[in-house]
Amino acid sequence: MNENEALYNKAIRLSQICNACRYCEGFCAVFPAMEKRREFHIKDADYLANLCHQCGECLYACQYAPPHEFDLDVPRDFAAVRKESYKKFATPKFLGVAFEKAGLLTSILLLIVLAAFLALGSGNLGKDAAGNFYEITSYKTMVGMFGFFAAISFLMILVSCFKFTSHIDFKGVKFVDFIGALKDALSLKHLGGHNYEGCTFPNGEDRSNLRRYFHHFTFYGFMLCVGATSVAAFYDHFLSYHAPYPFFSVPKLLGTVGGIALAIGCTGLFAMKLKADPDLLDAKSLNIDYALIFMLFLSAISGLLLMIFRDSAALAYLLILHLSAILSFFIIAPYSKMMHLFYRYLALVKNAKECRTHA
Amino acid sequence: MGEINCDILVIGGGNAALCAAISAKENGADVVMLESSPKAWRGGNSQHTRNLRSMHYGPTDVLTDTYSEDEFFEDIYKVTKGQTNEEFARYVIKNTPEVVKWAKSHGVRFQGSFGGTLQLGRTNAFFLGGGKSLVNSYYKEAKKMGIKVLYEHEALSLDIQKEYIGVKVKDHANAQILNFKADACVIASGGFESNLDKLQEAWGKPAKNFLIRGTKFNQGKMLFALKDAGAKIIGDPTQGHMVAIDARAPKYDGGIASRVDCVSLGIVVNKEAKRFYDEGEDFWPKRYAIWGRLVASQEDQIGYSITDHKVLKRYMPPLFEPVVANSLDELADKMGLDAAALRKTVDEYNAGVVEGKFDHTVLDDCHTEGLEVNKTHWAQKIDTPPFYCYPLRPGVTFTYLGVKVTKEAAVVMENGEVCKNLFAAGEIMAGNILSQGYCAGFGMSIGSVFGRIAGREAAKSREQK
Ligand SMILES: Cc1cc2nc3c(=O)[nH]c(=O)nc-3n(C[C@H](O)[C@H](O)[C@H](O)COP(=O)(O)OP(=O)(O)OC[C@H]3O[C@@H](n4cnc5c(N)ncnc54)[C@H](O)[C@@H]3O)c2cc1C
Ligand code: SF4
Ligand code: SF4
Numbered sequence: 167m168n169e170n171e172a173l174y175n176k177a178i179r180l181s182q183i184c185n186a187c188r189y190c191e192g193f194c195a196v197f198p199a200m201e202k203r204r205e206f207h208i209k210d211a212d213y214l215a216n217l218c219h220q221c222g223e224c225l226y227a228c229q230y231a232p233p234h235e236f237d238l239d240v241p242r243d244f245a246a247v248r249k250e251s252y253k254k255f256a257t258p259k260f261l262g263v264a265f266e267k268a269g270l271l272t273s274i275l276l277l278i279v280l281a282a283f284l285a286l287g288s289g290n291l292g293k294d295a296a297g298n299f300y301e302i303t304s305y306k307t308m309v310g311m312f313g314f315f316a317a318i319s320f321l322m323i324l325v326s327c328f329k330f331t332s333h334i335d336f337k338g339v340k341f342v343d344f345i346g347a348l349k350d351a352l353s354l355k356h357l358g359g360h361n362y363e364g365c366t367f368p369n370g371e372d373r374s375n376l377r378r379y380f381h382h383f384t385f386y387g388f389m390l391c392v393g394a395t396s397v398a399a400f401y402d403h404f405l406s407y408h409a410p411y412p413f414f415s416v417p418k419l420l421g422t423v424g425g426i427a428l429a430i431g432c433t434g435l436f437a438m439k440l441k442a443d444p445d446l447l448d449a450k451s452l453n454i455d456y457a458l459i460f461m462l463f464l465s466a467i468s469g470l471l472l473m474i475f476r477d478s479a480a481l482a483y484l485l486i487l488h489l490s491a492i493l494s495f496f497i498i499a500p501y502s503k504m505m506h507l508f509y510r511y512l513a514l515v516k517n518a519k520e521c522r523t524h525a
Numbered sequence: 526m527g528e529i530n531c532d533i534l535v536i537g538g539g540n541a542a543l544c545a546a547i548s549a550k551e552n553g554a555d556v557v558m559l560e561s562s563p564k565a566w567r568g569g570n571s572q573h574t575r576n577l578r579s580m581h582y583g584p585t586d587v588l589t590d591t592y593s594e595d596e597f598f599e600d601i602y603k604v605t606k607g608q609t610n611e612e613f614a615r616y617v618i619k620n621t622p623e624v625v626k627w628a629k630s631h632g633v634r635f636q637g638s639f640g641g642t643l644q645l646g647r648t649n650a651f652f653l654g655g656g657k658s659l660v661n662s663y664y665k666e667a668k669k670m671g672i673k674v675l676y677e678h679e680a681l682s683l684d685i686q687k688e689y690i691g692v693k694v695k696d697h698a699n700a701q702i703l704n705f706k707a708d709a710c711v712i713a714s715g716g717f718e719s720n721l722d723k724l725q726e727a728w729g730k731p732a733k734n735f736l737i738r739g740t741k742f743n744q745g746k747m748l749f750a751l752k753d754a755g756a757k758i759i760g761d762p763t764q765g766h767m768v769a770i771d772a773r774a775p776k777y778d779g780g781i782a783s784r785v786d787c788v789s790l791g792i793v794v795n796k797e798a799k800r801f802y803d804e805g806e807d808f809w810p811k812r813y814a815i816w817g818r819l820v821a822s823q824e825d826q827i828g829y830s831i832t833d834h835k836v837l838k839r840y841m842p843p844l845f846e847p848v849v850a851n852s853l854d855e856l857a858d859k860m861g862l863d864a865a866a867l868r869k870t871v872d873e874y875n876a877g878v879v880e881g882k883f884d885h886t887v888l889d890d891c892h893t894e895g896l897e898v899n900k901t902h903w904a905q906k907i908d909t910p911p912f913y914c915y916p917l918r919p920g921v922t923f924t925y926l927g928v929k930v931t932k933e934a935a936v937v938m939e940n941g942e943v944c945k946n947l948f949a950a951g952e953i954m955a956g957n958i959l960s961q962g963y964c965a966g967f968g969m970s971i972g973s974v975f976g977r978i979a980g981r982e983a984a985k986s987r988e989q990k
Binding site: 182183185186187189190191192193204223224226227228229230233234235360 | 575637778
C-alpha cells in the first residue's frame with residue numbers, strides 16, 4: 167500500500183469512528199458534515215479535510231485519541247489529507263511535487279528570481295534613483311513580467327479549483343451557498359470555536375481567539391496590499407499618475423497598513439505554529455505552512471523597508487528583493503499553501519449547500 | 526517509610542472524584558487527589574460519557590421542554606422495576622439543576638439544546654465534546670485552584686480511624702508504596718468492572734468473554750478495601766449495566782462507538798443459529814440495556830445480529846463494517862455458523878412474519894406469530910440481499926456492587942455506625958440508588974450530586990474536629 171492510500175484509509179476509518187461516536191458534533195462544521203453521510207469515500211475525505219482548520223478541540227476531547235489503539239487524531243490526519251489534496255489537484259499535475267519540498271523549492275525559486283532581477287537591473291544598481299523605481303527596473307519589464315506570471319498562476323489556480331469542485335461534487339450548489347460561505351470565510355466563523363470562545367490551539371491550554379486574529383491580520387493585510395497595487399495600477403494606467411506616490415495617498419496608505427498587518431499576522435501564525443502541540447500537527451505538512459508564511463512575511467517586510475529607505479542607496483537592493491519576493495510568491499502560489507484559501511472556501515460552499523438542503 | 530499528611534484525600538480521577546475535590550477545596554480544605562491511571566488515560570469511565578440527566582421546568586439553554594421531578598423519578602422507577610431507593614433517587618433528581626449550573630461555573634461546557642443525535646435533548650444535557658472534555662475542564666479547574674493531582678497513584682488499602690484515614694498507595698511510576706494519612710477521605714474510585722478476576726468470581730466462566738466498555742483502571746481495589754475494613758457493602762456482584770456491543774471491539778475502552786444499534790431491525794441468533802429473545806420488545810434505551818445480559822447467558826457469550834438490505838439506513842452507523850454476504854449460506858459460512866440451521870431459523874422466522882405497517886418510531890404492528898420466540902414489533906422478513914451480520918458480545922458498563930452511604934455521602938459500617946471522616950461518591954455508591962436496570966445519563970447525575978456533597982461534607986468534617 168503506498169502512503170497515499172494508507173492516508174486516505176486512515177481518514178475514512180476515522181470518519182466512520184467519529185460517525186459512530188458523534189461526541190464532537192458541537193465543535194465545528196466537520197462533524198455535522200460527517201453525520202450527513204453513512205459511507206465515506208476518498209472524495210469525502212478530501213472535502214472534510216479541507217473543512218477542518220486543525221484547531222485541536224476534538225483531539226483533546228477524543229476518547230479514542232492516542233494512546234488508545236484506535237489512534238484517532240483528526241487534526242493530524244486531516245492535515246495530511248489536506249496536503250494530499252493540494253498535491254492531487256495541482257495543475258499541471260507533476261508540479262504537485264512542490265508540496266513535498268515546499269521549503270527547498272520556494273527558496274530555490276526565490277534565489278533564481280532574485281538573480282534574474284539582479285542581472286536585469288545590474289546596470290542601474292549604482293544609480294541615484296531618487297526614489298524612482300523605474301530607474302532600476304523599467305516599467306515595461308515590471309508590468310510585463312508580473313502580468314505574465316500572475317496570469318498563468320491565476321489560470322492554474324482556476325483549473326485546480328475546478329478539478330477540486332468536480333471531485334468533491336458541487337451538484338446542487340447555488341449562488342446563495344457562495345454568499346453564505348463567503349460570510350463564513352471573511353469572518354473566519356469556524357476559527358471562533360464554540361460560541362466564539364476560540365479554541366485551545368496551539369497547546370491545548372487556555373482557549374483564545376488569538377489564531378483567528380492573526381489569521382485576520384494576515385488575510386486582510388494581504389488584501390490591503392493587493393488593493394494598494396490595484397489602485398496604483400489604476401492611477402498609473404488610467405490617470406497617468408505615476409509612482410512614487412506621497413505617503414498620504416491611497417496606494418501608500420493601503421500598502422503601509424496592509425504590509426504592517428501582514429507582517430504581524432505572519433509572525434503571530436508562525437509563533438503559534440512553533441509552539442503547537444506536536445500531536446496536533448502532521449509533521450510532513452509543516453513545510454508548506456512555513457513556506458507560505460515566510461513568503462508572505464518577506465513580501466510585507468521588504469515592501470515596508472522599501473518605503474522607509476526609498477531615498478537611500480539601498481533602494482535598488484530593497485526593490486529587487488521586494489519584487490523578487492512578490493514574483494516568486496505569484497509563481498509558487500498554485501503549488502503552495504495558498505491553495506488552502508481556495509479549497510477551504512469551496513469546502514465551505516459545499517457545506518453551505520449541504521446545510522441548506524439537509525435542513 | 527514516611528507518612529504523607531493531608532486535609533482531604535480524594536481517591537479516584539473521574540467525574541465524582543473531581544466534583545468532590547473541587548467542592549472540598551471550595552469549602553476551604555487542602556486537597557490531594559489520587560488517580561491510578563497515567564495522565565493520558567485519566568478520567569475513568571467518565572471520559573467515555575456523553576450526557577447527564579437533569580430535571581428542569583421549562584426549556585433552558587441546554588435542555589428542551591420540561592422534565593419534572595416526578596417524570597424523572599418514574600423513568601428511574603420503570604427501569605429498576607421499582608428496585609430503587611426513592612428518597613435517594615429524588616434527592617439526586619432534585620439536585621440535578623444545581624449541579625449543571627455548578628459544572629458550568631467550573632468550566633464544563635454543554636452543547637446547545639438543539640436536540641442532539643440521540644433525541645435525548647429533553648431529558649439529558651450533553652457535554653460539549655463528551656465526557657473527556659468534561660474531565661479536562663475539571664482537571665484544569667483543579668489545577669487552577671491548587672488541588673494536587675497525583676497520577677499513577679493507586680490506593681490499595683484503608684485504615685479507618687476516628688482521627689484519620691490511613692491509605693496505603695502504590696506509586697506506579699516510581700514503584701514504591703506510600704502511606705497517606707488524611708483528616709478525611711472521599712472514595713470515588715468507580716466500580717470493579719475492569720477486574721476480570723473479580724468478574725469471574727461473580728459470573729463464573731462466562732466473564733472471560735466479557736468486554737469492558739470503559740477504563741481498565743477500575744479494578745475495584747477500594748471497594749474491596751472498604752469491605753475488608755468493615756464497611757457495609759450492598760448489591761449483587763452480578764448486577765450492573767451490560768449492553769450488547771460489537772464483538773470486535775477492544776477488551777477495554779471500546780466506549781460508545783462499539784454499540785450495535787440494529788438489533789430490533791432484524792433477528793439475533795446464538796452459536797446454534799437459533800433465536801433466543803424477542804428482538805422487538807421495546808425501544809432503544811430499554812432494549813439496549815437488556816441485550817448484554819441476554820448475550821451473556823448464551824453459549825460462549827456470543828450472538829449474531831442479522832439484518833438485510835431493506836433496513837440498512839435505519840440505524841446509527843456502526844464502528845465496524847458489518848460482515849456482508851449475498852446469501853444466508855455465505856453469511857453463515859463467514860460467521861462460522863451452521864448454514865442449514867441458520868437457513869431454518871430464518872425460514873421459520875420469515876414464515877411467522879405477519880405483515881403490518883412498519884414504523885420504527887413507534888411500537889408498530891409488524892410481528893410474528895406461531896414461533897417459539899416471537900418478535901413483537903418491527904418484524905420484517907429477512908429476504909433482501911445483501912445480508913449483514915454484526916457479532917455481539919456482552920459489554921460491561923459498570924457494576925452496582927457498592928458501599929452503603931448516608932445522604933451526606935458518609936460511609937456506613939457493617940455495624941450500622943456512620944463514619945464521620947470517610948465518604949464515597951459516584952459509581953462506588955450508585956448501588957444505593959440503582960440495583961438493576963439503568964437510565965441513560967443517571968450515572969453522571971449521581972456522581973456529580975454525591976461528589977459535590979462528599980467533598981463539602983469531608984471539608985466540613987474537619988471544622989468539627
Ligand atoms: C462507554 C460508557 C458510556 C457511558 N455513558 C454515560 C453517559 O452518557 N451518561 C452517564 O450518566 N453515564 C454514562 N456512563 C456511566 C458513567 O461512566 C459512570 O456512571 C460514571 O462515570 C461514574 O463516575 P465515577 O467518577 O464514579 O467513576 P469513573 O469515572 O470510572 O472514575 C473512577 C476513577 O477512579 C480511578 N481509580 C480506580 N481505582 C483506583 C484506586 N484504587 N486508586 C486510585 N484511583 C483509582 C480510575 O482510574 C478512575 O479515574 C457510561 C459508561 C461507559 C463505560
Ligand atoms: S474525535 Fe473522537 S470523541 Fe470526537 S467524534 Fe470523533 S471519535 Fe468521537
Ligand atoms: S481539529 Fe478543530 S476544526 Fe478540525 S475537526 Fe477537530 S474540532 Fe473541527
